[in-house]
Amino acid sequence: MTLKIFYLLSSLLLLLSPAFGQEPNAHGGGVLFFKGRYYWYGEIKSGETKKVPNSNWENYRVNAGGVSCYSSSNLKDWKFESIALKANQSDDKNDLHISKVIERPKVIYNKKTGKFVMWMHIDSQDYSFARSGVAESDSPIGPFTYIRSIRPNGNMARDMTVFVDDDGKAYHFYSSEENATMHIALLSDDYLSHTTHEKRILIDQSREAPAIIKHNNKYYLFTSGCTGWSPNAANYAVADSIMGNWTSFGNPCIGPDSDKTYYGQSTFILKVEGNRNKYYFLADKWNKLDLAKSGHLWLPLSFNKQGVPTVTNKMEVSPTLIK
Template sequence: MKKSFTFSIIALVLVLFSCGEKKTSSQASSTEPFIESGAIWLDTDGNQINAHGGGIMYHEGTYYWYGEYKGDSTYWNPKVPNWECYRTEAGGVSCYSSTDLTNWKFEGVVLKPDLENEDSELHPSNVLERPKVIYNDQTKKFVLWLHVDSHNYGKAAAGVAVCDTPNGNFEYLGSMRPNEAMSRDMTLFKDDDGKAYHVYSSEENRTLYISLLTDDYLKPTGTFTRNFVDKSREAPAVFKKDGKYYILSSGCTAWDPNQAEYAVADSMLGEWTVMGDPCSGKDAHITFYGQSTHVLPIAGKDGAYMAMFDKWNKTDLIDSRYIWLPIEFKADNKIDIAWQDKWQVSQVF
């Protein structure tokens, strides 16, 4: 009888402990921050995040988000009559860090504007857009590429900078027209074998180039392909899953949103098959009022990817918002990016 009573007490304690554990788990889920696309996002200091047209690099347990650090005054440039050239003073490249994709610490402006020299490519009167950073395992350098342009978008070049740390002051090395061709909207992609590629809109944004970089990631090798010729694709974002390569991009309608499109290939320099619009749900036909900028593989989560878009506010560019959504993979290399008002990273991935 005593032995049976002891076992009953132990069983009761285990049940209560189990219930307590479930409650704690539920509470942890309820207190996890949501990703709310299109909302105002604040950093850990309570300031609005200023990292537009950017991308995220994962390194040693931390995500680093690099973006355009825009000035607080938007104006229209009348010297560019053929499109609505709204812009702000170029404030360099910002960096934020996070371990959970929701709480972001401002690390500072890691590529600073040159406020003194009006002839500098980094002067605020010029254009600095679409910064992306990848790590070179051989040189142990963090390499940043970005679209560098004159105030009237006539330069159409790519700039390069390097740093020994992900959140330090990047040293600007200068710009070029890679493969002797225009370079505007762009991204970087580092493959599993360590090779890196520069993907950019060229030929007045009519054609998308994919260019293999040198082993130090600082220059083009001269090996490149011209893709989607005369299809006017920009804002490229590249990722790889199960041996297949994907490019997500937008059409060219200036600051106004348009329909997204993606394509699939067996290699970066291979033939690309256009698959159509990956978006679904509210306002999918205009990419939820956004434009693609990056696709992030979620660290430690096999098959988990997040699509990143900018929701541009052309008359107040510093107040442009961010849209982040999970990607669902289907049969036959098809993907679906469905609208969600808000979602939690742990619940989706």
Template sequence: MVETARSLTVAVNSHPVVRVLLGSRCSVSLIVWSLVGCILMIHFYSLIHQKDREKIHIGSSHLSVTRELEEVEEENLYFPPPRGKRSPHALKRRGPRKPPSVVDEFLDESSEVHALFFPHRKSAVNPNKKGNDSMYYYPGRLWLDTEGNPIQAHGGGILFDERTETYYWYGENKDGPTYQAHRKGAARVDIIGVSCYSSKDLWEWTNEGVVLSGEETNASHDLHVSNVLERPKVIYNDVSGRYVMWMHIDDANYTKASVGVAVSDSPTGPFTYLYSFRPHGFDSRDMTIFKDDDGKAYLIYSSEDNSELHVGPLTDDYLNVTSVMRRILVAQHREAPALFKYQGTYYMITSGCTGWAPNRALAHAAESIMGPWETMGNPCIGGNKIFRSTTFFAQSTFVVPLLGLPGSFIFMADRWNPSELRDSRYMWLPLTVGGMADEPLEYNFGFPLWSRVSIYWHRRWRLPEGWRTA
């Protein structure tokens, strides 16, 4: 049987007609499949090209909308020469031999330079006045609420509530007299509480009142007026349906160094204060919380006498920290962390540790919020050299993502006025992510992997029309 099969195969293959027919069928199949392959390749190419055109269109549309925000605006200020007579506070800060710097003049309430950075109430931003200035931010000017009173929400943060499509701005109410608890103590105001303001457009703010109040009678309470409440931040817990507030809690001497937690069923409060503690057993001063896309939340705080930052996840109810913690930016002495996320990368703005005096901001990036974090340099653009070296004479507190404008954010900062803390001003400026970082990175052999973070100085600016749907 085997030999018969072989003979038949040889006979068939040796027949010229059969060979031609077999060859023709193979050639036709090859041609058909080649044509199918070409058609599929052309189809896939057209789809990819179409997507590229859509991306280019979206990108160019985004650029046209945000181009004005990313213009580099220079600032040429004339600083009057220092006067012969100085205030006692300025002499104490500067000492008898040290010549005054611009920062010294900025901090000295008797200086003409100081007045340049804290303009009179006549120039206040008033949402009730319509006209050419409507919807424009003026960094450093007094900012009034819808009732015509200066907004009191310092060191704060913004919560966008998806259920009501409303923005809520929480911050320290410092509308009280500024004093020093003792001779060497920092300038302070008695705890009034946490203010809340609501807005639909991030410009016109309605006062919702003090949603977490100070305690006037119980001297042992964390919120007793003699203590310290700073940098309140609020996030919403999707599981419990509660709004959770975290804040820095301290005593007048800044030795308690703890975090405090409060909860509410409504974004406008009232919030119920729960307790304070030292997270992971470490001191905690400037802090913030961050809610990720997957609903997990994290605490980031300055620790070890402000020499490093710590980061760790919160429990599922957002009322405590887990046992997991990582040290980041070790020995870099950074504070005032403000976190945000873009295209899967975590970014953070921090400040140096110089008390009320402004200093140079730094931008950082990480693939994981737990680190390692890499430093990318000073994000400030425009103004002038002294503006960039002082974060426009302000300190970071929060970064707000702009709906409809991917890669565009609002950088929130405070321009502190230690001689009159209630008169501290808000510095809101456009922040974008894009381009190459300008400093070599520690963990990637000197090759920057992250996009640059840029904060643009503008004396006057506003959000593009239709920014929520751009």
């Protein structure tokens, strides 16, 4: 058995180690709806959790496992499709090497090119690399071909998300300036690079884990504070246009443990297809001492007549793994 085959089989065993009926192994990711199915992409967290030596914060990590892909027609039952983007086992200078950081993968579809584009946070163990990686595929389930990592317009880039507006333009939201300030950059027409059209928002507010949704022609950006693996209060900001002025309004969560986002951290806002006002606030429940046992929160997100969002700690959907 070659090393390559052994690695592939080992990766699949680790990925599918939870019994059917448990949660998919997809963390820090997002969901794409395409031709009647939802595709969920996320970080593969498996293996032993270790603290990075000489870190001045709780820098716990597992070996980078790549990006998983699951699909569903109903948001409850999820089928494993593939390791959409594989980690690299042998070249420690490769962005996707298991010693590196591969976080916050998001996939968008480009109608002009017919390609699926994945953006992600690429970093070194000490988080000094601070770059954005991009990959491309002809299929929603991959395999994705990794292209490169960059610092958008020369800026540090860590936690991130991407968003396609109604006009087909795509935007990259990312934490920059040592996580002090959020940046928004307009992507090129093929979604594979950045234009110079960029804006700084939430200046000196130290926000990460961005998740965005458009509702009634307004843009809502949900973020977390920067406290490592430890939970904190969510925040939302609103704008009339993506490159316009953003105003912060506070915590959208209500009820017990709302100041800790119910022990979760935002990753994506999911719009339910066919239901104009149905949204879910997706979050990760990190287990910093055993990251492979981290869980998910899929919580209802609603808007009142004034456009004020509310996140409620009620699991209407519990995503489970099926055969």
